[in-house]
């Protein structure tokens with residue numbers, strides 16, 4: 001026994017000595033030697049990390065790994081900038097593991113490191129890499145992202161040493177999970193740091209930082225790294241080391257060929273279609289500015305069968321669907337994925353041949369990240385950007401960042417038009433038409449919200465041409481209210497006088513449109529009920545850097561063109577019902593008979609006096625919840641009345657049946673109406689006829705006046 005103990009002690013002693021030696025080697029590392037190092041095994045790393053790297057087949061270091069790992073091991077705060085696909089993930093994961101190893105961290109020591117990324121997809125991917133290279137360590141690690149079972153996460157969160165998470169979910173655990181404790185945190189990593197530090201995540205990140213010990217080390221990585229003093233102050237970085245491996249060059253990979261083509265807004269889909277038809281053997285990623293556009297283009301193109309498998313991805317899908325689609329696209333050799341910016345950053349799809357941006361990205365950073373999904377890890381790739389002529393100024397933004405881009409002209413002869421096909425599809429399928437209308441509106445809205453007004457000009461949009469390209473007969477009646485109407489028929493019937501004060505208008509719109517727009521409310525209630533799997537990353541395409549836009553405060557453009565006449569009628573009656581309810585909603589009717597509230601801008605001073613914007617929003621939502629409850633009761637009353645009416649009708653029919661009348665054709669609402677297929681339709685008519693002839697109404701010969709009256713009553717009912 002004593003022998004066994006002394007054996008264990010001597011093993012521990014030699015492990016301690018090895019660890020001290022390793023630490024010393026790291027601290028005294030001679031940076032002169034750095035350029036001559038090529039492989040991970042040349043670095044003073046722990047045996048489990050070396051083993052993990054070896055088993056994952058990582059042998060040679062990339063430049064950013066060479067430059068960043070050692071300083072990070074020396075406990076220095078790092079701002080790491082390197083091109084997309086250059087291996088930044090290992091540049092921060094290796095120090096995370098090593099730091100805990102140095103501290104002899106055990107599973108019982110609690111939370112030691114947090115990695116925050118802007119999207120669930122990226123968090124899952126990083127978690128996958130950590131599992132590979134960390135598998136010979138004894139640390140526990142967990143993935144905390146929206147769309148997963150939060151209760152299950154809560155049970156485990158106190159036992160995890162390393163967390164990979166999105167900001168919203170992390171804050172949720174900080175607030176709600178009793179076992180969450182970050183007091184011993186050693187390392188905080190922000191991957192895609194500039195994105196996490198921008199306004200979209202500002203409040204969340206500030207709240208997270210408040211819960212972390214200032215003594216931690218911080219590692220910030222991105223292809224478009226922030227150097228803003230304000231950002232760095234927020235994180236209380238201590239003399240951070242800025243590491244940029246290619247400062248003098250573009251942040252896009254050298255192996256990436258980049259092209260731009262100028263297209264009319266109304267020709268974008270034809271051009272995309274023609275491109276896909278001629279690249280059916282390629283793996284293509286197509287970015288669009290909103291989930292509604294993604295849905296429409298996917299649905300429309302799918303019906304027309306371009307000859308390449310199609311996939312679509314956006315933040316409004318369920319997490320399981322999102323994961324399945326990213327997996328499918330990763331594994332495929334030739335396919336086309338339509339996506340919003342949910343996968344614009346960090347996602348490592350293998351061997352994407354083309355990245356197409358059919359909508360101009362909001363800024364050059366977004367451009368860099370989107371095109372960076374191709375030409376990763378030294379592989380070749382190509383990127384094509386569609387710009388309308390009014391957006392040509394964007395090319396200057398790219399050249400200012402030394403991004404080499406060539407102009408490409410699409411050969412007209414090679415282009416085919418799918419407008420008539422999309423029109424036919426929309427005509428046949430009201431749902432597709434509705435999706436097209438939504439896509440139209442969300443595109444106009446996205447242009448209106450863009451910050452860079454030198455590039456994005458909503459007034460320059462050819463809306464009629466755009467609507468036609470989506471298969472719509474004419475442009476939906478899009479309204480951005482409170483703004484003088486433009487006389488040009490080609491331009492939006494939108495009104496934009498307060499465009500120079502977007503934030504104030506937005507806040508006001510939020511309240512106005514939410515009050516009016518049942519869709520927005522239903523989204524909100526779906527969200528509360530957990531039906532809509534929306535997340536912070538859903539807003540990625542809309543949140544603009546430097547804008548303090550809370551997506552829920554963005555104006556909803558009213559779509560006043562229901563899909564069909566029937567739908568128009570329904571919408572009108574719905575609006576009239578809403579109008580008849582007590583409450584402040586005042587309505588006017590446009591020339592098409594659609595009801596609209598009268599909007600007026602609230603005075604900014606009044607708005608400020610009413611208190612904090614967030615509190616006002618909360619009050620509004622609560623008010624609407626109550627209002628909905630009242631309406632719900634009304635609806636239940638109406639439904640009950642309908643049920644009673646149905647019951648009465650059924651009884652009447654039963655009575656008639658007892659009297660010998662076949663009344664099955666009388667009441668469509670009583671039976672399910674099913675349209676017969678062509679072959680069924682052929683024999684449906686004779687069957688009906690024969691039923692009528694085979695089952696004649698029996699008429700007794702009238703003998704008295706009473707008999708005669710009874711007979712005429714019977715005949716009247718039978719007809």
Ligand SMILES: Nc1ncnc2c1ncn2[C@@H]1O[C@H](COP(=O)(O)OP(=O)(O)OP(=O)(O)O)[C@@H](O)[C@H]1O
Pocket residue numbers: 058059060061062065082083084085086087088089090222223345346347348372376377
């Ligand atoms: N040392 C290495 N040896 C071989 N392959 C590597 C090495 N490091 C990273 N890679 C591979 O390079 C690809 C890109 O790596 P990674 O995703 O870390 O890039 P990134 O710089 O974070 O990109 P982005 O800026 O787009 O987030 C991955 O497929 C990864 O497996």
